[in-house]
Every structure is written in C-alpha cells, then in structure tokens.
Amino acid sequence: MxxxxxxxxxxxxxxxxxxxxxxxxxxxxxxxxxxxxxxxxxxxxxxxxPGRQVPAYHHxxxxxxxxxxxxxxxxxxxxxxxxxxxxxxxxxxxVAIPDPPNALQVGVVGRQFSWSFTYDNGYTDFQNLTVPLNTIVILNITSADVTHGFYIPSLDVAKDAQPGIYSQLWFNATQPGTFTIVCRQLCGVGHALMISKLVVETTSAYNTWYSKLPAAPPAKGGA
Amino acid sequence: MNAWLSRWLYTTNHKDVGLLYIAGSMYFGFVGAILILLVRVELAIPVCATGVSGMCWPSATQTFLSAASFNQAVTLHGLIMILWFLSPLAIGLANYFLPLQIGAADLALPRVNAFGYWLWLFGGITATIGFFLPGGNTAGGWTAYSPLSSSTFSPGAGPTLAFAGLIMLATSITVGSINILLTVAVERGPGITWRKIPMFSWFIIFTIVAMLFSFPSFLAALLLLISDRVLGTMYYSASAGGSILWDDLFWFFGHPEVYVVLLPAFGLIAEIFPVFSGRPLAEKNIILICTGAIVIPLSYMVWSHHMFLTGVTLSEDEAFSVATILISLPFDVITLAFIKTLTRSSIRLTAPMIFCIGSVFLFIIGGITGVFLSSFVLDVVYNNTYFVVGHFHYVMVGAAIFGLIAGLYYYIPIMTGKMYHEKMANWHFITSFIGFNILYFPMFFLYDMPRRIYTYQSLPSWNTLNLISTVGAFIFAASQIFLLANIVWTLRAGKISPPNPWGATTPEWVPVITGASHGAAASMGSMPGAEAGEHHRHESSRPIWLATGIAVSFLGLALLVYSWGIAVFILGLAIDGFAVIGWMYEDLHETFHMPEGVTERWPFNAIPKMRLGMWIFLSTDVIVFGAILGAYLYIRSFTPDWPIPGSVHEIPLGLANTIVLLTSGLTAFLALESIKEGKQRNMIMWLCATFILGATFLGIKGAEWYNLYFVKGFTWNSSIAGSTYYFTVGLHAAHVTVGLVLMAYLIRKAMMGGYTKENHAGIENFALYWAFVDIVWIFVFPLFYLL
Missing domain, CATH: 1.10.287 (Helix Hairpins)
Incomplete structure (x- = not known):
C-alpha cells in the first residue's frame, strides 16, 4: 500500500x-x-x-x-x-545504524505538533526534510515535549522520539519526489495532523538547495 | 432498608458478588462499545480539507468528533474494555463457580471480596466521571505514556480521576487475588485434592498468579503518576528517563495483563470442549504445565517487545524478540491440545460449544499475527498501526470474549435455574462471528495506518477498508442484542433447566459435597443466594462504605485544584475511618456470621490461612516497593547533580530514628513471644511499647520533614532528590501509620482477652507485617541518607 x-x-x-x-x-x-x-x-x-455411531473413547x-x-x-x-x-x-x-563515510546526518526534534529538521550548518527547517537521492541518511531523533513516533511509511522506517533520549534511524531514498512523514505515537490533540514532508532531490539539486540556506542562526531548539 | 436493595448492597455471598461483577462488567462493556462506535463513525470516511496541493488531506474541522473527544473516546475505550469489562466478567464467573468447583462454601474472606467488588465498581465510575468535567478525561491512550499523562500536558481533574480510578482497580485486584488464592489453598472441600481441581479453576489460579505479580508494578507506576499530578513531584516530568521509566513499569504490568484477560477464556474452553465432545480433555497435564510456563516466568520476560522502537539497543531487541517467540510455543501446544479433543469425539454444536470453537478459531489468527509482531524488524512498520489493533482484538475480543460468552451460556442454567433460547444463541454466534471478522480482518491490511488518528488523508487503500470495518463494528455491536434479549427471555420465560443439562462431570454440576448448593436445580425459580436466607448471605455494610470512602477521598484529591476539594477529601477519610472502625467492631463483637464451612472466624483454623494471606500480601508489597526503589535508582542515574550525602538530610537524626524503628521491631517480637507463653499482660505491655516507638518514629519523621520543607526549602517539587525522598519515605510512613491503626485494634482486642496461648494469629500476622516495615526501612535509610 x-x-x-x-x-x-x-x-x-x-x-x-x-x-x-x-x-x-x-x-x-x-x-x-x-x-x-x-x-x-x-x-x-x-x-x-442421527445415525452416526459415537466413537468409543479408550483411556x-x-x-x-x-x-x-x-x-x-x-x-x-x-x-x-x-x-x-x-x-x-x-x-x-x-534497524542497525550503518557507518558509511559520507552519510548525511540530520537532527530531528518532535514537538506538539510538528517536526523540525536541523542540518550540519545549524539551519533548522520546520516543514520539510530535504535529502539527496541515493545517499545514506542518518536521523538523530529526540523530542522537545512528549513522546512522538517518527514514521516514513514509504520507506518502512520508524523510531520513537522521546524527551531527553536520542535515537537513530537510517534510510536511503532511491527515488526523487515528495513523501509523507507522520507521527505514530499519540501525542495530544494535534497528533493526526502532525505531518511533514520528505523531499528527495537529485544530488546536484540538493547541493544547490543546501548552499543557498540562510546563515546559521544560533542553534535554537535544534538537536 | 428495602430487603432487595440491602441484599445487593451488603451481600458478601460469592454467588451474589459474582452476579454483581457480571452485571457491572456488562454495563461497562456497553459504555466501552458506545465509545468505540463513535470512533468508528468518525473513521468511516476520510474528511478532506480542500485545496492542499490537489490531494485530499486530513481536515481538522468538519469532523464528527473533535480531536480531544476522539482521543478521550479511544483512551477510555481501551481502559474500560480491558480492566472493567473483560477481566471482571471472568472474575465474576470465577467468584461464582470457583468455590463451587472446589467445594468451598464461600471465598476465604467474604467481606474482602465484597470490598473488592465495590472498589472496582467505584473505580470505574471515578475513571469515567472525567468526561463530564471541564477539560475532559484522560486522552493519552490506555497506555497513558508519560510525559503526556503529566499535569503539564494533560491538566485538569479528569485525568487525575481516571488514574485514581485505576489505583482503586489495582487495589481491588490485589485484595481479590489474595482472597481467591487463599480460598484455593485453604478452603477446598473434602476430597478436592490439587489434582482434582477442575480446569476452569486451574486457569483462574494461573490468572490470579499473573495478576498478583503484575498489578503491584502498575500500582507503583500509578502512585508515582498521581503524586506527580497532585503534589508536583517530578518522577515522570523533569527527568530524561521519565518516559522510559513509565514504559518499563507499565509494560511489566501490561504484558502479563494480556494473559490475565485470555486465560479465563481458555479455562472455559478446557471445561466446555470435553463436555460437548463426549470425551476427556486431551493432554490435560501438559496444558497445565504449558499455562504455568506462560505465567511464570515467560509472561514477565517479554514486556520490552512493546518498546522495540524506544531506542533500546539491538541486543535487547533480539533478546526480547526471542523470548516472545518462546512464549508462542506453549500456546501452540495448548491450542492443538484443544483441537485434539475434537478428534475421536461426538460433537454437540450447541451455543457454548460453538462459541468455544469460534474462540479457538479467532485465537489461531490472533496468535499467528502475534508471531509477526515478535519480530523487531517487522515491528518497525507494524508498531502503533492498525495491524497491532487487529492482532490484539483477535486475541482479546476474539479469543477472550467469545470464550467468556461461551461460559455465560454454559453456566446460565446454574445462575438462573433456567435454560436459554438455543436458536437465539445460534443467531448471536453467527452475527457476531461475521461482524467480528468484517470489523477486524481489514485492519491487517491497514498496516501502514497509524492508530489513534481521528482524521486521515484520503487514500484508496485506506478508505474502503475503514468503511468496511465500521460496517462490521455496527454488525458486531448489534449482534450483542441477541445476548441481552436471550438473558431477559431466559429470566422471564425460560424453561426450568434440568440439574445437569449438559451431562458435565465437574463438581459445580454434580453435587459431591453435602450442604453446598450445586447444579442448575439448586437455584431453581429464584435468583441464587436468595434461597439461602439472610444467614447464608452474611451481609455486611462495611465493605461498600469503605469503598465509598476511598472513592470520595480520591475525588477530593483530584478536585484539590478547586478550593473545596480538601473538604471532599476529608469527608472521604471520615467515611473510611467510620468503615474501618465498624469492620473492627464486627470482629471484636462477632456480629458478622460466616456460612458453615468458612473459617474466617477465630479462634480456630484461621491461623494458617491468615498467615498465608499476609505472606501473599507482603509479596505484592515487595513488588510495589521494589518498583518504587527501582524507579528511584533509575531516575537518579539520569540526574547528574545529586546532593552530597549529609548536605540535606541529618544523618545522626535519621540513624536515631532507624534505631527507634528497629527497637520497635524487637518489642513486637517480644509481644509475640509473650503470648506464645500465654503471658497476656506482658504482651499488652510490649504492644504498647511498640505503639509508642512507632509513634515516636513518625513524630521524629514529622519534625525532620518540617525542618526540610519549611526551614531548608527542600520540597518535593523542587528537585528530583526531593521528589523521590518524600515519596518513598512517605509511602513507608503510610505503612507505619497502618501498622499503628492495626496495633490500636490489637491492643483493644487483647484487653478484651482476645488472644491466648493457643490463638494469637492476629499478633503473629502483625509481627510479620511490622518486620516487613522494618526491613523496607533498612533499604530506604541507606539509599536516601547515606548514598
């Protein structure tokens, strides 16, 4: 499905x-x-x-x-x-986290009721998780308030986001496009609408996008 | 008072209490069903917001239920169905039939049994009141994951009341379990050896053992939660490990609870299959061994499979996955033994048998999907989706409820003296079995749809399945009307049943003990218990008052957010005091009469029973304290800045208090030794000394707390060190206080000459309890003062 x-x-x-x-x-x-x-x-x-003989049961x-x-x-x-x-x-x-040299690390923070994604340069995106095609991505997931469940249905990966605890998941997107990220652990009234987008771009498009990111503000609420 | 009313309010007869449990659980089952029908209506079709990038996206408006109502409905549906419908239905049947099966005249402690019932009922009402309060009820799922369940994220009196209701439930289950175990151990009729205990009773024993060691962990978790919410302690909120702490404590209870729900239904199948197959149960002893292995230790080794995604290590995942696979092996054997009973048989397809077959049928599907979930890799996708919902409903609704309904039909002739309407029962099975599968089978295909979402985006693969499921929900719910109609029809127009309509051979049908009422004919024409007269009902008003007092004081505790809450709290305590004093009065003056054969009365026979009861109680208390000390150590490991020993607590004062308490342990022992030699005066003297030392301990503790709280500003809501200190030491102090109340009773009774050289069970049990209180302090003192 x-x-x-x-x-x-x-x-x-x-x-x-x-x-x-x-x-x-x-x-x-x-x-x-x-x-x-x-x-x-x-x-x-x-x-x-009617007419059936009851089988004798022997002890x-x-x-x-x-x-x-x-x-x-x-x-x-x-x-x-x-x-x-x-x-x-x-x-x-x-579920085991691989350790390739050029993996992309992104920090993920769940909060009521949205996800935020923090990149190496300190930029935090409150809407989309943008990743390059055919690259191993490792997410460091935590929560700012209650327990959330980070789940990308189209990639079959998931991990709970818990306050004070950092857990990891990995994936490798092999097709460009936009996919859904949802919350799978009941986290309050906005749980059903806690939806973000995973944007998979070709490596060159990703690099262009990444190089144009605004200057890193001091890490605020980032992972 | 009206005789009918006073009978049902004050009864302590196990049959009456059993019927009350069954009626009460059906009421709660109705409430839980209504809640989930609202949920299924909400989920029947996706409600789309327009204009979001051309896709039909979930809408926050235009939904049937608001998000808040939806979350409350699913949460209370889970709590009510598991804890106030499924389990109590089984407990009701156990209350009624376990004593009959083992030839006991009643449960070992009839008043405690009635108290357990009222506490359970008022707990359920307390847990549902929240719907009508501003802010609503608890809405974080039945698992109440922290920190969502904290007062920060779920403020208001409603959630507090729900958790208070759960505390009452856990307490009720603990006292009920002790009671049933005692009954089995001590009250079996002549000739009922352990080997002759019928299968239903055996499965109830296993259920009780599973409850006995899992509910204390739940109780501890809930006490911490209530303390966090009401007093502002910081177990679950301020610490990094808070969420995992709840997960562990909760699932250590939560997984065995699954078997608590399932095993009574298996017991009924093991009872009904042979009767309707015309042959003995296949592999009886092997079934018992397998069930024993499931309860201890396997059910306590698998809880972490609910936490595969919480960031535990891979090796932990693997270990718990293997343990979960292992627990499916005994279930394989049991299921196939049931099926083997159908071979070389002559099967009568009447209602109890059909429902049992349905139960095994659905359990096979539920069990196999459970194997899917034991895989920590597949669980990455299935976790918290409708696949899980489908799986556990196949087990809990399919296997458990179908089995329990089979039990109801099977035992209706005994409970009412009449025979139910067979055709109607057949239609009940056909409609509910079809409705059930339409309702739950589609959920296995919804394995990518998160559960507990009130609105979802329109996807072709989701829309149809959700609609089918909702249609099935209404068919399944409507089919239960057949059951209700059948019960009403049986009571009003049912034909008188022969004493043993099924040709069963177990003691509840075939009288082996004289004096007890057995078989359908014994209760002919009237509700059971009535024919026995007032003496055999052995009524007491104390249990219901004690439960009322506890409910009212919890209500007050939850309403402390309002200024008048404290008045309600004090009223509750006053009712409790009245009930406890009344209970003791009944004992001191022997105004409570037991039926023949039940040996709660002193002076004789009671000694081993009460001592065994105290040991079982203390073993549950060990788990409560173990969980709470474990929580302390766990939370402390996450807290870097812990005060240095001696900087907060005055070690010399604590040491002096320790010596006071240990000395009181010595005097309690001397009291016991005195009465063993028959020296009543010495015993009273030593008891008084124990009382004074205990009171001194509390006094010093009070002074210490005053100094800490008001002078040093070391409060329970200022730091985790404060939270854990006040909670743990406070719980211990509560045990000391209970000990003082018991001592007051013992001293009073001793002054009336109630204890002699031969009969001093009360003193012995108290000494045991007091020794336990001392031992707990030996752990608490170094952990909080010295480390």
Whole structure:
C-alpha cells in the first residue's frame, strides 16, 4: 500500500522489510490454513448427527498423554519459529545504524505538533526534510515535549522520539519526489495532523538547495 | 432498608458478588462499545480539507468528533474494555463457580471480596466521571505514556480521576487475588485434592498468579503518576528517563495483563470442549504445565517487545524478540491440545460449544499475527498501526470474549435455574462471528495506518477498508442484542433447566459435597443466594462504605485544584475511618456470621490461612516497593547533580530514628513471644511499647520533614532528590501509620482477652507485617541518607 506512492527503484529498507514479511506471510498463512482447516474438518466429521455411531473413547493415554506427539509438535513449530526468527536477525540491518563515510546526518526534534529538521550548518527547517537521492541518511531523533513516533511509511522506517533520549534511524531514498512523514505515537490533540514532508532531490539539486540556506542562526531548539 | 436493595448492597455471598461483577462488567462493556462506535463513525470516511496541493488531506474541522473527544473516546475505550469489562466478567464467573468447583462454601474472606467488588465498581465510575468535567478525561491512550499523562500536558481533574480510578482497580485486584488464592489453598472441600481441581479453576489460579505479580508494578507506576499530578513531584516530568521509566513499569504490568484477560477464556474452553465432545480433555497435564510456563516466568520476560522502537539497543531487541517467540510455543501446544479433543469425539454444536470453537478459531489468527509482531524488524512498520489493533482484538475480543460468552451460556442454567433460547444463541454466534471478522480482518491490511488518528488523508487503500470495518463494528455491536434479549427471555420465560443439562462431570454440576448448593436445580425459580436466607448471605455494610470512602477521598484529591476539594477529601477519610472502625467492631463483637464451612472466624483454623494471606500480601508489597526503589535508582542515574550525602538530610537524626524503628521491631517480637507463653499482660505491655516507638518514629519523621520543607526549602517539587525522598519515605510512613491503626485494634482486642496461648494469629500476622516495615526501612535509610 505504501500510501499509494509508486516506487520505481525500491529503497533498501523497503526491500528488507518486504522480503522478511513474505516469509512470515507465507509460513503464517500456511499454518493458519492447516490448523483451522484441520479443526473445521474434525468438527464436520465428528459432529453429532442421527445415525452416526459415537466413537468409543479408550483411556489408553496415561497422565502424560501423548507426550511424544507434544515433543514432535514443539520440534516442528519450534523449527518454523526458529527459521523466521533467524530471518529477522538476518534483517536487523533495517534497524542497525550503518557507518558509511559520507552519510548525511540530520537532527530531528518532535514537538506538539510538528517536526523540525536541523542540518550540519545549524539551519533548522520546520516543514520539510530535504535529502539527496541515493545517499545514506542518518536521523538523530529526540523530542522537545512528549513522546512522538517518527514514521516514513514509504520507506518502512520508524523510531520513537522521546524527551531527553536520542535515537537513530537510517534510510536511503532511491527515488526523487515528495513523501509523507507522520507521527505514530499519540501525542495530544494535534497528533493526526502532525505531518511533514520528505523531499528527495537529485544530488546536484540538493547541493544547490543546501548552499543557498540562510546563515546559521544560533542553534535554537535544534538537536 | 428495602430487603432487595440491602441484599445487593451488603451481600458478601460469592454467588451474589459474582452476579454483581457480571452485571457491572456488562454495563461497562456497553459504555466501552458506545465509545468505540463513535470512533468508528468518525473513521468511516476520510474528511478532506480542500485545496492542499490537489490531494485530499486530513481536515481538522468538519469532523464528527473533535480531536480531544476522539482521543478521550479511544483512551477510555481501551481502559474500560480491558480492566472493567473483560477481566471482571471472568472474575465474576470465577467468584461464582470457583468455590463451587472446589467445594468451598464461600471465598476465604467474604467481606474482602465484597470490598473488592465495590472498589472496582467505584473505580470505574471515578475513571469515567472525567468526561463530564471541564477539560475532559484522560486522552493519552490506555497506555497513558508519560510525559503526556503529566499535569503539564494533560491538566485538569479528569485525568487525575481516571488514574485514581485505576489505583482503586489495582487495589481491588490485589485484595481479590489474595482472597481467591487463599480460598484455593485453604478452603477446598473434602476430597478436592490439587489434582482434582477442575480446569476452569486451574486457569483462574494461573490468572490470579499473573495478576498478583503484575498489578503491584502498575500500582507503583500509578502512585508515582498521581503524586506527580497532585503534589508536583517530578518522577515522570523533569527527568530524561521519565518516559522510559513509565514504559518499563507499565509494560511489566501490561504484558502479563494480556494473559490475565485470555486465560479465563481458555479455562472455559478446557471445561466446555470435553463436555460437548463426549470425551476427556486431551493432554490435560501438559496444558497445565504449558499455562504455568506462560505465567511464570515467560509472561514477565517479554514486556520490552512493546518498546522495540524506544531506542533500546539491538541486543535487547533480539533478546526480547526471542523470548516472545518462546512464549508462542506453549500456546501452540495448548491450542492443538484443544483441537485434539475434537478428534475421536461426538460433537454437540450447541451455543457454548460453538462459541468455544469460534474462540479457538479467532485465537489461531490472533496468535499467528502475534508471531509477526515478535519480530523487531517487522515491528518497525507494524508498531502503533492498525495491524497491532487487529492482532490484539483477535486475541482479546476474539479469543477472550467469545470464550467468556461461551461460559455465560454454559453456566446460565446454574445462575438462573433456567435454560436459554438455543436458536437465539445460534443467531448471536453467527452475527457476531461475521461482524467480528468484517470489523477486524481489514485492519491487517491497514498496516501502514497509524492508530489513534481521528482524521486521515484520503487514500484508496485506506478508505474502503475503514468503511468496511465500521460496517462490521455496527454488525458486531448489534449482534450483542441477541445476548441481552436471550438473558431477559431466559429470566422471564425460560424453561426450568434440568440439574445437569449438559451431562458435565465437574463438581459445580454434580453435587459431591453435602450442604453446598450445586447444579442448575439448586437455584431453581429464584435468583441464587436468595434461597439461602439472610444467614447464608452474611451481609455486611462495611465493605461498600469503605469503598465509598476511598472513592470520595480520591475525588477530593483530584478536585484539590478547586478550593473545596480538601473538604471532599476529608469527608472521604471520615467515611473510611467510620468503615474501618465498624469492620473492627464486627470482629471484636462477632456480629458478622460466616456460612458453615468458612473459617474466617477465630479462634480456630484461621491461623494458617491468615498467615498465608499476609505472606501473599507482603509479596505484592515487595513488588510495589521494589518498583518504587527501582524507579528511584533509575531516575537518579539520569540526574547528574545529586546532593552530597549529609548536605540535606541529618544523618545522626535519621540513624536515631532507624534505631527507634528497629527497637520497635524487637518489642513486637517480644509481644509475640509473650503470648506464645500465654503471658497476656506482658504482651499488652510490649504492644504498647511498640505503639509508642512507632509513634515516636513518625513524630521524629514529622519534625525532620518540617525542618526540610519549611526551614531548608527542600520540597518535593523542587528537585528530583526531593521528589523521590518524600515519596518513598512517605509511602513507608503510610505503612507505619497502618501498622499503628492495626496495633490500636490489637491492643483493644487483647484487653478484651482476645488472644491466648493457643490463638494469637492476629499478633503473629502483625509481627510479620511490622518486620516487613522494618526491613523496607533498612533499604530506604541507606539509599536516601547515606548514598
């Protein structure tokens, strides 16, 4: 769905998320279908109806019932779960912060009810987060008042913004355009309208924009 | 007073209290449903602002609910549905049927049970009053994340009242849990060994254990929050770690609470599946072991999966993700054991069974989506979106409510003596099952839509799904009319039920104990409890007054923003004093009569029970103090400029006071030793000495506080050091004060000759409590004075 914004070149974070989600969807869906299907089949087969002979139940099971069956079940579900958990660990680079030499660092501050973005030169933008194409961007996120949730739906990245705590997220935008940034942690009456724009520009357009920024005012409310 | 009214207000009979819980929870369920229907109407279609770059953008105006009303509605919907509808419905059934299942004549402490009910009910009312106050109710989500819940960002009496209501709820749950555990441990009828306890009771025991260790953490978190809001202490507001502190304390309670809600429904399934399948439950012992593993320790090891995005380290994410995966394994086993019970069976598809099957069906979907959420990578996207909302409603509404409704139909013959309308119940299931899936399944596809937003931008992928969901909400809500109509029909026109209509074999249907009323026929023709006469209802007016007093004093506390609030507060304390003295009067003069077989009466049998109760109570209190001392250490680690030891507190005075308190511990012990030798006069003397030393401790503390507050200007709202000092030491002083009240009662009773060499349980329990108060101080003193 991704806010219905088509993406030509899939950003790496979205790739990681989609690949991982597919494992969960396929295995989880299969498990649901098998278990629910088996249950419904058993109910249909064993339902009380005229002419059906009630199966005799034998107390052949001891106190511990069919414990071998339980162990086997634990092995089967355990290995499926271990597999998806392994895939999650393998996808941890969605949340682990990379350390490339030329990454763009931007400070993000959430406040009731807007986001602000502070660049290396001290310039603070209260509307848009502008970043260059195909560059790793690292955001240092905090909050000036209550807990907010920083979320870029089209890039599948998110992190909570909490007062006094700095947390990081990274992304690499692979398509120019304008995308939505929203708040995902209830933060008061303006929560639903706490929306900013992510503007992705080509490297040259970004450099032009960056060089024309007004002289840095003393860091005010910046991260 | 009108006999009908006095019966329901003053009853302490477990059946009556159970019915009160069920009726009360249905009322709150109705309130919670209305709130969320308003929310679903608001979300049915996007409301667009025009002219914003050609896109349909969320609009702040023209919405059905204002943002403030919307936030209050979703917040109270969550609180009410979880804490005042789901859990209490299960507690109501447990109140009614657990004693029957284990052959007890009543709960161990009937008046405490009634007190718990009224405290719960008044807590719910207190929490909802805020809607009608200027400024409205709490609006930060049911999780009440700090610092949004502070008085800076959520000012007014409404939120304070909501948190006060939660404190009353947590207290009610704690005393209720102790009561039920005691009943199971001490009051089981002859022949009911641990191995013979039926499955529903077993699951209630597990539920109670989960409550017992999770709610104290919630209580501690709420006490800190109320103190922040009313007194201006700075636990959550002034410190960098404040928001995480709340997250940890809250979710340490919040995750086990999920199982508190779910397990009673599982207990009912384990009860109903075998009865309607015509065969025993498969893998009974393995189910019990798995449930035990879920409650302790797994449910306490996973809370941080609610905090994957709060900036914790990657290794923490990984550890809690693995723990969360582990907790799904026992659930796999339980679910498949339930399904195995359906094999080699003859299944009667009557209402209780259909609802149980629906519950398992929906739990499978809810459980598998829970595995999705255990992945800290997928959670980056799913966190706080409608995917999460869909998941936990499949578990809490799907699995839990369907199971509890199955329990209602299953037990209606016992509760009313009549049989419900089967056709109507079938239609109830069909409409609610379809409505439920229309309501919640679309939410899994809304995994990029943040929850708790009152207006949203128009997106083709969102609009249709939200509309479908709203339609489903109305179908699901309307289907509950079948349930209400069925209950009314049963009471008015239902056929008399045979004693054991389902052919069940558990003790509540098949009498194994003489004297207790069992099976449907026992309550035939009238509401249960009535046939027993006044003696068996063992009425007492004290519980409801005590709960009223607490509610009124909290009301006063929240209204301190107005000048007359203090008067309300004092009125509440006066009512409490009246109720406590009355309660003690009933004990001193034995005017409260218990039904046969219940052993609250002294002199005999009560000794191990009361001591066990005190131990369980102290274990919950350990968690409260543990959480509060933990909060102190945590918040201190974020605060760089802490006063040097000795600069604020006078160490010699504190040390002297410590010696006073420890000496009082010695005298309390000597009082116990005296009565063990039968020396009543010596015991009274030592008790008086303990009282004087305790009062001296409080006096010195008072002088210290006066000096700190007025002379040194070291106040609770001036610094975090002040906040933590006054709160922790104050909580300890409150425990000392309660000890003084208990001692006054003990001394009075001792002077009437109430304690002898053989019977001195009261003194023993008091000595235990007093030793605990001493031990807490041994931790508090160095942490606040010396470090």
């Amino acid at each position: 991704l806010y219905s914004l088509p993406l030509d070149a899939t950003p790496p974070t979205v790739q990681i998320f989609n690949t991982l989600q597919n494992y969960y969807l396929i295995l989880g869906g299969a498990a649901a279908v098998i278990v629910i299907g088996y249950m419904v089949f058993m109910i249909a087969k064993n339902r009380e109806r 052949e099971e001891g106190d511990w019932g069919n414990w071998k069956g339980v162990v086997m079940l634990l092995c089967v579900t355990g290995s499926v779960l271990a597999f998806v958990e392994y895939e999650t660990f393998a996808s941890a680079n969605l």
